Amino acid sequence: MLSDGHNEGVNLYISFRLRRGQPEVKLMKSQRYQRGFKKLEEVNKKGIDDLIQLMDDLAPDLATYVIEFAYGDVYTRPGLDPRQRELCIISAITALGGKEQQLKDHIQAAVNVGCTKAEIVETLIMMAVYAGFPAAINAIKSAKEVLCV
Amino acid sequence: MLSDGHNEGVNLYISFRLRRGQPEVKLMKSQRYQRGFKKLEEVNKKGIDDLIQLMDDLAPDLATYVIEFAYGDVYTRPGLDPRQRELCIISAITALGGKEQQLKDHIQAAVNVGCTKAEIVETLIMMAVYAGFPAAINAIKSAKEVLCV
Amino acid sequence: MLSDGHNEGVNLYISFRLRRGQPEVKLMKSQRYQRGFKKLEEVNKKGIDDLIQLMDDLAPDLATYVIEFAYGDVYTRPGLDPRQRELCIISAITALGGKEQQLKDHIQAAVNVGCTKAEIVETLIMMAVYAGFPAAINAIKSAKEVLCV
Amino acid sequence: MLSDGHNEGVNLYISFRLRRGQPEVKLMKSQRYQRGFKKLEEVNKKGIDDLIQLMDDLAPDLATYVIEFAYGDVYTRPGLDPRQRELCIISAITALGGKEQQLKDHIQAAVNVGCTKAEIVETLIMMAVYAGFPAAINAIKSAKEVLCV
Amino acid sequence: MLSDGHNEGVNLYISFRLRRGQPEVKLMKSQRYQRGFKKLEEVNKKGIDDLIQLMDDLAPDLATYVIEFAYGDVYTRPGLDPRQRELCIISAITALGGKEQQLKDHIQAAVNVGCTKAEIVETLIMMAVYAGFPAAINAIKSAKEVLCV
Amino acid sequence: MLSDGHNEGVNLYISFRLRRGQPEVKLMKSQRYQRGFKKLEEVNKKGIDDLIQLMDDLAPDLATYVIEFAYGDVYTRPGLDPRQRELCIISAITALGGKEQQLKDHIQAAVNVGCTKAEIVETLIMMAVYAGFPAAINAIKSAKEVLCV
Numbered sequence: 001m002l003s004d005g006h007n008e009g010v011n012l013y014i015s016f017r018l019r020r021g022q023p024e025v026k027l028m029k030s031q032r033y034q035r036g037f038k039k040l041e042e043v044n045k046k047g048i049d050d051l052i053q054l055m056d057d058l059a060p061d062l063a064t065y066v067i068e069f070a071y072g073d074v075y076t077r078p079g080l081d082p083r084q085r086e087l088c089i090i091s092a093i094t095a096l097g098g099k100e101q102q103l104k105d106h107i108q109a110a111v112n113v114g115c116t117k118a119e120i121v122e123t124l125i126m127m128a129v130y131a132g133f134p135a136a137i138n139a140i141k142s143a144k145e146v147l148c149v
Numbered sequence: 150m151l152s153d154g155h156n157e158g159v160n161l162y163i164s165f166r167l168r169r170g171q172p173e174v175k176l177m178k179s180q181r182y183q184r185g186f187k188k189l190e191e192v193n194k195k196g197i198d199d200l201i202q203l204m205d206d207l208a209p210d211l212a213t214y215v216i217e218f219a220y221g222d223v224y225t226r227p228g229l230d231p232r233q234r235e236l237c238i239i240s241a242i243t244a245l246g247g248k249e250q251q252l253k254d255h256i257q258a259a260v261n262v263g264c265t266k267a268e269i270v271e272t273l274i275m276m277a278v279y280a281g282f283p284a285a286i287n288a289i290k291s292a293k294e295v296l297c298v
Numbered sequence: 299m300l301s302d303g304h305n306e307g308v309n310l311y312i313s314f315r316l317r318r319g320q321p322e323v324k325l326m327k328s329q330r331y332q333r334g335f336k337k338l339e340e341v342n343k344k345g346i347d348d349l350i351q352l353m354d355d356l357a358p359d360l361a362t363y364v365i366e367f368a369y370g371d372v373y374t375r376p377g378l379d380p381r382q383r384e385l386c387i388i389s390a391i392t393a394l395g396g397k398e399q400q401l402k403d404h405i406q407a408a409v410n411v412g413c414t415k416a417e418i419v420e421t422l423i424m425m426a427v428y429a430g431f432p433a434a435i436n437a438i439k440s441a442k443e444v445l446c447v
Numbered sequence: 448m449l450s451d452g453h454n455e456g457v458n459l460y461i462s463f464r465l466r467r468g469q470p471e472v473k474l475m476k477s478q479r480y481q482r483g484f485k486k487l488e489e490v491n492k493k494g495i496d497d498l499i500q501l502m503d504d505l506a507p508d509l510a511t512y513v514i515e516f517a518y519g520d521v522y523t524r525p526g527l528d529p530r531q532r533e534l535c536i537i538s539a540i541t542a543l544g545g546k547e548q549q550l551k552d553h554i555q556a557a558v559n560v561g562c563t564k565a566e567i568v569e570t571l572i573m574m575a576v577y578a579g580f581p582a583a584i585n586a587i588k589s590a591k592e593v594l595c596v
Numbered sequence: 597m598l599s600d601g602h603n604e605g606v607n608l609y610i611s612f613r614l615r616r617g618q619p620e621v622k623l624m625k626s627q628r629y630q631r632g633f634k635k636l637e638e639v640n641k642k643g644i645d646d647l648i649q650l651m652d653d654l655a656p657d658l659a660t661y662v663i664e665f666a667y668g669d670v671y672t673r674p675g676l677d678p679r680q681r682e683l684c685i686i687s688a689i690t691a692l693g694g695k696e697q698q699l700k701d702h703i704q705a706a707v708n709v710g711c712t713k714a715e716i717v718e719t720l721i722m723m724a725v726y727a728g729f730p731a732a733i734n735a736i737k738s739a740k741e742v743l744c745v
Numbered sequence: 746m747l748s749d750g751h752n753e754g755v756n757l758y759i760s761f762r763l764r765r766g767q768p769e770v771k772l773m774k775s776q777r778y779q780r781g782f783k784k785l786e787e788v789n790k791k792g793i794d795d796l797i798q799l800m801d802d803l804a805p806d807l808a809t810y811v812i813e814f815a816y817g818d819v820y821t822r823p824g825l826d827p828r829q830r831e832l833c834i835i836s837a838i839t840a841l842g843g844k845e846q847q848l849k850d851h852i853q854a855a856v857n858v859g860c861t862k863a864e865i866v867e868t869l870i871m872m873a874v875y876a877g878f879p880a881a882i883n884a885i886k887s888a889k890e891v892l893c894v
Contacts, residue, residue, distance in 0.1 A: 200435070203435070203438070203439060203442070204435075204438060206442060206446050207415075207419055207438055207441060207442050207445060207446060208419050208422065208423055208438045208441075210423060211422075211423050211426065211431075211434060211435065211438060214423075214426060214431075215431060215435075219431055242432060245395060245430070245432065245433075246395065246396060247395045247396025248395065248396075248432045248433070248436060250436070250439075251432040251435070251436075
């Protein structure tokens with residue numbers, strides 16, 4: 001009997017019994033969680049600690065979904081390398097506007113996965129064309145806090 | 150005497166006289182315009198025709214700014230190749246939402262500059278994480294009209 | 299006894315009795331409604347008919363709020379003339395994106411209150427700087443449907 | 448003669464004379480204002496004080512419109528109880544993004560009208576699906592400042 | 597040996613072998629998928645068919661994530677009943693703007709889970725306060741297509 | 746030979762030789778730059794210094810584009826006077842949301858070009874109708890920091 005239960009996302013267990021009556025086997029974390037956590041560690045170790053701490057009092061499941069879904073399911077998909085992913089994420093967050101912390105986290109992540117400072121800046125400058133100058137200027141301001149320390 | 154005049158963007162001339170009294174020399178298009186036009190032709194020839202036709206009755210200068218500024222100044226900058234640029238532009242337009250025509254134009258452009266269908270789809274799927282599922286689903290819908298003909 | 303009741307916005311009556319026992323006097327529409335309706339008639343008579351018809355089956359109160367609040371309270375305030383108001387409204391709706399019908403209604407309204415075609419186009423071109431080129435291009439597209447018939 | 452005048456929203460009087468020549472009767476606040484103020488006091492007393500103080504130097508009429516229109520006209524309508532209203536408002540403000548103060552005010556209001564912490568958090572987590580993870584994470588951050596003191 | 601593999605989301609299998617050498621057992625769909633699919637069937641059966649068909653040519657995994665994550669993980673969480681969820685989702689999508697299809701799907705879903713027409717309309721009217729009148733008016737227009745047939 | 750080169754935006758030179766072999770003439774800044782700089786100085790001298798300083802370490806070209814394109818090409822166009830432009834810009838930035846610094850810069854600019862405090866406040870109040878009350882309230886908050894010192 002296999003049971004990932006409703007709370008898989010919450011408890012981070014996949015538990016199953018080979019037969020009714022036999023002892024239950026628990027895998028401490030789902031493979032999606034493990035895969036996502038490993039990827040997020042590669043990409044932005046500091047970001048993951050901040051996220052888990054931020055969510056911990058109030059919404060630990062949201063941190064779990066970030067790890068399982070955003071990183072374990074989506075980010076680890078083949079087809080785009082992490083450098084391309086981070087430049088796209090930075091573009092989207094700049095276009096959305098008003099999400100400084102996430103923008104800074106992903107600018108750091110972009111550096112961590114090997115994007116050059118020039119590529120990041122180039123991406124942000126290009127956003128002036130698509131999302132307007134105020135969005136691009138604010139993004140450069142966030143980038144300075146990460147890249148010019 | 151060099152004069153790019155106020156209307157450089159509008160008239161697409163750089164005119165100058167070597168001396169007062171001598172005949173004026175007109176360069177029919179600024180180099181920024183020529184450079185942008187050439188790039189836009191490479192990237193999405195059909196899009197440029199549509200744009201110029203769309204703007205022509207009412208706002209031809211906006212088409213000129215697209216060519217001079219968006220393509221002549223920004224898109225032709227070194228530091229990001231066209232494939233990276235188009236995936237970033239697609240990400241931004243998906244995040245902004247409600248801009249189907251531009252999204253389709255840039256999905257076509259992405260194909261034209263050598264992005265694979267898989268890379269484009271991967272980029273759009275990732276947007277579910279950053280801009281929400283409705284944005285990503287609508288973007289896939291636009292992509293189908295371009296990629297599945 | 300004066301009673302504008304909870305449903306003033308809904309029933310569009312202000313009713314009062316000079317004395318208990320005397321016949322009730324009903325003013326068929328609140329003065330806010332009348333003032334807003336008159337203004338909206340000046341500004342965009344066709345728009346008001348469309349709005350009331352659109353809302354009528356399902357949310358007539360929303361049409362009432364447009365008339366009472368948006369026009370009766372806000373638009374009729376002194377301090378900005380209708381031409382200035384319409385250019386500002388057009389700017390905001392262009393920046394918000396994805397609201398074609400309202401943009402077209404207010405471009406028509408701008409014409410009705412005396413804005414020139416050139417002022418309207420100039421406003422929309424300027425939006426490329428603040429809200430990005432896709433927003434400005436889409437707005438010109440909407441403007442063509444109103445201004446180039 | 449009944450007169451709510453153009454400045455009803457501003458002066459907060461409904462004044463009328465039973466007959467020309469008789470003394471004018473002034474009701475100090477419109478019933479819409481009174482109804483809205485009472486509701487806002489129930490929902491978020493601290494928020495109302497902050498709002499009036501914030502607007503007072505520069506735009507007192509905007510505070511009046513919040514009270515008269517947002518609360519006196521809309522919030523007090525039947526059909527949705529305050530708990531449902533606050534969860535919907537929180538959802539909308541999270542989706543809009545970049546409006547931390549209003550989000551915190553309405554999270555406090557949600558608590559005041561009887562929403563549980565779990566319902567509020569559940570609503571914010573769900574926003575990851577519709578508005579993206581960055582919007583949801585930022586909303587949880589705002590919620591912590593209100594709910595985890 | 598338990599393996600949900602990288603492609604759990606894609607292949608929709610959880611496969612395991614009780615012992616090396618024994619035949620592999622495949623569960624055709626993950627429990628998250630099954631749970632999400634069942635919920636989505638309850639909530640909006642037509643929507644699910646449309647979604648799967650829409651994504652099928654190009655991005656079937658995005659449909660899978662909708663089912664597994666949006667419905668299997670998030671929507672089925674306890675803490676909010678489906679009626680509360682749908683009104684919150686409608687609020688968020690109205691605030692985001694420009695997502696008519698999803699708005700109509702969730703207005704239909706709201707009806708399916710037992711929201712009254714009045715509750716839905718009330719929610720949309722309230723959005724005028726938080727997201728502006730154009731957003732609310734457009735949402736009523738979408739609602740008419742669903743509710744007034 | 747006239748050469749505005751690819752890096753006109755970057756190097757801010759237009760260089761030309763009257764004849765091959767003769768010494769090259771360099772104009773230190775393009776006329777677009779000079780025209781934009783002059784306009785920006787009139788409109789908001791402090792803003793320009795802040796902008797150049799902000800961009801200088803990381804993205805000086807973005808400051809150049811602001812000056813050349815946003816001011817040299819667009820803002821200096823005939824058809825709208827600076828007072829109308831600033832009220833439109835303020836409207837757009839308020840509608841976009843989450844761009845406090847640019848909003849404050851343009852409120853200051855509006856004052857500098859001759860808009861009255863009343864016109865600015867009137868514009869922001871009107872945004873409650875089109876972009877929602879939270880956007881308008883936040884804009885008044887920013888305006889207080891500029892106008893009530």
